[in-house]
Amino acid sequence: xxxxxxxxxxxxxxxxxxxxxxxxxxxxxxxxxxxxxxxxxxxxxxxxxxxxxxxxxxxxxxxxxxxxxxxxxxxxxxxxxxxxxxxxxxxxxxxxxxxxxxxxxxxxxxxxxxxxxxxxxxxxxxxxxxxxxxxxxxxxxxxxxxxxxxxxxxxxxxxxxxxxxxxxxxxxxxxxxxxxxxxxxxxxxxxxxxxxxxxxxxxxxxx
Amino acid sequence: xxxxxxxxxxxxxxxxxxxxxxxxxxxxxxxxxxxxxxxxxxxxxxxxxxxxxxxxxxxxxxxxxxxxxxxxxxxxxxxxxxxxxxxxxxxxxxxxxxxxxxxxxxxxxxxxxxxxxxxxxxxxxxxxxxxxxxxxxxxxxxxxxxxxxxxxxxxxxxxxxxxxxxxxxxx
Numbered sequence: 001x002x003x004x005x006x007x008x009x010x011x012x013x014x015x016x017x018x019x020x021x022x023x024x025x026x027x028x029x030x031x032x033x034x035x036x037x038x039x040x041x042x043x044x045x046x047x048x049x050x051x052x053x054x055x056x057x058x059x060x061x062x063x064x065x066x067x068x069x070x071x072x073x074x075x076x077x078x079x080x081x082x083x084x085x086x087x088x089x090x091x092x093x094x095x096x097x098x099x100x101x102x103x104x105x106x107x108x109x110x111x112x113x114x115x116x117x118x119x120x121x122x123x124x125x126x127x128x129x130x131x132x133x134x135x136x137x138x139x140x141x142x143x144x145x146x147x148x149x150x151x152x153x154x155x156x157x158x159x160x161x162x163x164x165x166x167x168x169x170x171x172x173x174x175x176x177x178x179x180x181x182x183x184x185x186x187x188x189x190x191x192x193x194x195x196x197x198x199x200x201x202x203x204x205x206x207x
Numbered sequence: 208x209x210x211x212x213x214x215x216x217x218x219x220x221x222x223x224x225x226x227x228x229x230x231x232x233x234x235x236x237x238x239x240x241x242x243x244x245x246x247x248x249x250x251x252x253x254x255x256x257x258x259x260x261x262x263x264x265x266x267x268x269x270x271x272x273x274x275x276x277x278x279x280x281x282x283x284x285x286x287x288x289x290x291x292x293x294x295x296x297x298x299x300x301x302x303x304x305x306x307x308x309x310x311x312x313x314x315x316x317x318x319x320x321x322x323x324x325x326x327x328x329x330x331x332x333x334x335x336x337x338x339x340x341x342x343x344x345x346x347x348x349x350x351x352x353x354x355x356x357x358x359x360x361x362x363x364x365x366x367x368x369x370x371x372x373x374x375x376x377x378x
Contacts, residue, residue, distance in 0.1 A: 069259060072336060107337075108253060121346055129348075160345075168345070180345060182349030194348070
């Protein structure tokens with residue numbers, strides 16, 4: 001009996017070591033690849049604007065384009081949704097690193113005030129977009145930038161597949177803010193669905 | 208022949224006497240490039256980025272024309288190879304395309320860094336844009352805790368199975 005117990009204990013200890021070294025090995029060797037498998041593009045350092053000279057951004061009255069743009073990875077706005085007590089920083093770009101810090105702004109979409117499609121995205125974590133299920137048509141989303149404050153009213157919500165890029169059309173006929181996150185909201189593991197909130201610009205006040 | 212000459216003269220006159228407007232030229236350039244590029248997977252999102260890039264970097268008309276020239280060169284290669292996706296090209300042709308891209312970048316005073324799924328554009332040492340390919344899917348914005356839990360659970364199960372088997376054998 002003693003021999004059996006001794007053998008079992010030593011086997012458990014061996015198993016524990018295998019377990020620890022395996023986990024350590026996976027993250028050491030494949031940690032970056034694991035991230036890359038679920039990230040949009042390679043890591044880009046999130047730019048903190050604190051020690052950088054702040055760009056003065058203005059809206060061209062004729063074209064509605066911005067006079068200059070934030071650098072990729074730079075925080076340039078805040079996203080507020082009072083209904084779900086959300087107040088998060090918005091960064092230009094949507095890399096894995098950016099999404100860890102706040103809301104990402106897809107670089108292939110327009111900026112608030114430019115009169116086109118704006119695509120924001122963020123994680124479905126409790127501190128980010130987990131409470132999107134509580135949003136209703138008519139709720140207001142506010143984007144505050146250095147060049148103005150813009151309010152958008154929700155008009156639709158949809159669950160789409162990750163390949164349904166057509167459901168996030170890029171156009172410049174109407175200013176629409178589309179925000180998406182993974183769905184189901186509390187899914188563990190990889191999910192191929194996205195929950196998209198569609199909202200239209202209802203008011204904008206330039207700084 | 209007469210008709211062709213007449214058409215050429217009209218086209219030349221339009222080019223020479225057409226009003227030159229910087230904003231219109233940049234948008235036109237982006238439009239023209241998009242017309243060529245969309246056959247090979249260029250999307251509306253790509254066009255927005257291109258348009259923003261041209262405006263932000265104050266690309267001149269001459270530079271924009273050169274860029275379009277390079278785009279057409281690249282398109283010629285794709286057409287000659289009978290493909291619409293970069294990945295379907297041979298290694299040699301991919302390198303040719305990269306060379307063309309680098310020549311275009313030189314015209315615009317930027318440099319390119321090619322990575323596995325991305326192309327980074329640098330100006331004066333600063334990364335000003337990154338173009339990526341994520342296989343046509345929307346970004347992943349879910350919890351990655353599942354991946355960790357999955358890996359940990361699987362390893363734990365394997366470890367326990369080993370222990371159990373050895374214990375049974377010992378008995």
